[in-house]
Amino acid sequence: MGAAPLTCADAIAAAIAIQGPIPVAHFMAAANRHYYTTRDPLGVAGDFTTAPEISQMFGELVGLWLADLWLRAGKPDVHYVELGPGRGTLAADALRAMRSAGLEPPVHLVETSPALREQQLKRCPGAVFHDDVDSLPDDRPLLIVANEFFDALPVRQLVRAANGWRERHVAWANPVFVPVASGPPLDDILPQELREAPPGSIIETSPASAAIARRIGHRLATQRGAALIIDYGYEGPAIGDTLQAVRAHGFANPFEEPGERDLTAHVDLATLAEAARAEGASSFGPVDQGAWLERMGIGARAERLSAGAPARCDEIAAAVARLTAPDQMGRLFKALALTAPDWPQPARFEG
Numbered sequence: 001m002g003a004a005p006l007t008c009a010d011a012i013a014a015a016i017a018i019q020g021p022i023p024v025a026h027f028m029a030a031a032n033r034h035y036y037t038t039r040d041p042l043g044v045a046g047d048f049t050t051a052p053e054i055s056q057m058f059g060e061l062v063g064l065w066l067a068d069l070w071l072r073a074g075k076p077d078v079h080y081v082e083l084g085p086g087r088g089t090l091a092a093d094a095l096r097a098m099r100s101a102g103l104e105p106p107v108h109l110v111e112t113s114p115a116l117r118e119q120q121l122k123r124c125p126g127a128v129f130h131d132d133v134d135s136l137p138d139d140r141p142l143l144i145v146a147n148e149f150f151d152a153l154p155v156r157q158l159v160r161a162a163n164g165w166r167e168r169h170v171a172w173a174n175p176v177f178v179p180v181a182s183g184p185p186l187d188d189i190l191p192q193e194l195r196e197a198p199p200g201s202i203i204e205t206s207p208a209s210a211a212i213a214r215r216i217g218h219r220l221a222t223q224r225g226a227a228l229i230i231d232y233g234y235e236g237p238a239i240g241d242t243l244q245a246v247r248a249h250g251f252a253n254p255f256e257e258p259g260e261r262d263l264t265a266h267v268d269l270a271t272l273a274e275a276a277r278a279e280g281a282s283s284f285g286p287v288d289q290g291a292w293l294e295r296m297g298i299g300a301r302a303e304r305l306s307a308g309a310p311a312r313c314d315e316i317a318a319a320v321a322r323l324t325a326p327d328q329m330g331r332l333f334k335a336l337a338l339t340a341p342d343w344p345q346p347a348r349f350e351g
C-alpha cells in the first residue's frame with residue numbers, strides 16, 4: 001500500500017514545521033496556485049460566478065469600449081491581452097464585439113492554470129499563452145483586460161497586535177492553521193493616521209498586484225494602448241481584513257483547507273492606478289461597475305437581446321440587475337482605465 005498523496009495543506013504544514021509561521025501572502029499564493037491549477041472553479045457547479053459568466057453583455061461592452069478607443073487612436077495594429085481569462089468567455093464576447101467594429105487583433109492570454117488554458121483555447125482558437133506579463137509582445141500597442149484577476153493575487157496583511165503593528169502570519173496548530181501576529185515591528189512604515197488603530201485592526205497591501213500594475217503602466221507608456229481593470233475594490237490604503245474564501249458559492253474560513261477554496265482579497269484600485277502612473281501611464285476612475293455599464297448602454301443592449309429572444313426576457317433583466325444594482329455587483333465592483341499618455345481619453349469614465 002502506498003502512502004496517501006500529499007495534499008496542499010500537508011505541504012504548507014510541512015513548510016511551517018521547518019521555517020515557522022509563514023506570511024499570509026505566502027499562504028495565499030501557495031493555496032491559490034494549487035486551487036487554480038487543479039480545477040475549473042467557475043459556474044454553477046463550481047465555487048463562484050463572475051460577470052462574464054452572468055451575461056454576454058458584459059464582455060460585449062468591454063469589447064465596444066476597447067474598439068471605440070482603438071478607432072479614436074487611429075486604428076493602429078494592436079494585440080488583445082487578457083490577464084486571468086477564466087473560461088475565455090469575456091475574451092470571446094469582447095472579440096466578437098470588436099470584430100463588428102473592424103478590429104481583429106492577435107490574442108494573448110496570461111494564464112497559469114492548465115485546466116483553464118484548455119477551456120480558453122476552445123473559445124479563443126489560436127490564442128498565445130503567457131505565464132506572466134513579461135513575455136507579452138512589445139511590437140504594438142496593447143489592449144489589456146483584467147476582470148477579477150487582481151483579487152486572486154496574494155496580499156500581505158499587517159495586524160495591530162498588543163505590542164504594535166506586526167505582519168500577520170499563518171501558523172500550524174495541528175490540525176488547523178491559525179493566523180498569528182509575528183515578525184519585527186512595522187509601525188514606522190505606516191502612515192500616522194493608521195498607526196493608532198485599535199488592536200486587532202488589519203491593513204492589507206498587495207506588492208504582487210502593484211508590481212503587475214507597474215509593468216502594465218510601463219508597457220502602455222512605451223508601446224501605447226489601454227487597460228481596463230475591473231474588480232471588487234476600494235481606494236486605499238485603508239483599515240480592513242478582506243481576505244476571504246469562497247467555496248460552492250458561500251463564504252468559508254480562509255485558513256481551512258488551503259488549495260481547495262478560492263482565496264481573494266479586495267483590490268486597492270487607487271494603488272494600482274498610482275503604480276501605473278509612476279511608469280508614465282494615465283489613469284481614469286475607478287468608477288462603479290454599475291454606473292459604467294449603464295453609461296456604456298447595457299440597457300439598450302438588453303432591450304435588443306430581449307427583442308430577439310422574448311422567452312429570455314426575464315433572464316436578461318435579471319442579469320442586468322445582478323451586474324448593475326448597487327446591492328449586487330454594481331457598487332462593490334469598480335472599473336479602472338489606464339492608457340498611454342498620448343492616447344485618446346477613454347469613454348464613460350468621466351465624473
Ligand code: SAH
Nearest residue numbers: 036050084085086110111112113147148152
Ligand atoms: N477573468 C475571469 C476569471 C476570474 S478567476 C472571469 O471574469 O470569469 C481568476 C483567473 O486568474 C483564473 O483564470 C486564474 O487561473 C487566473 N490566475 C490566478 N492567479 C494567477 C496568476 N498568478 N497568474 C496568471 N493567472 C492567474
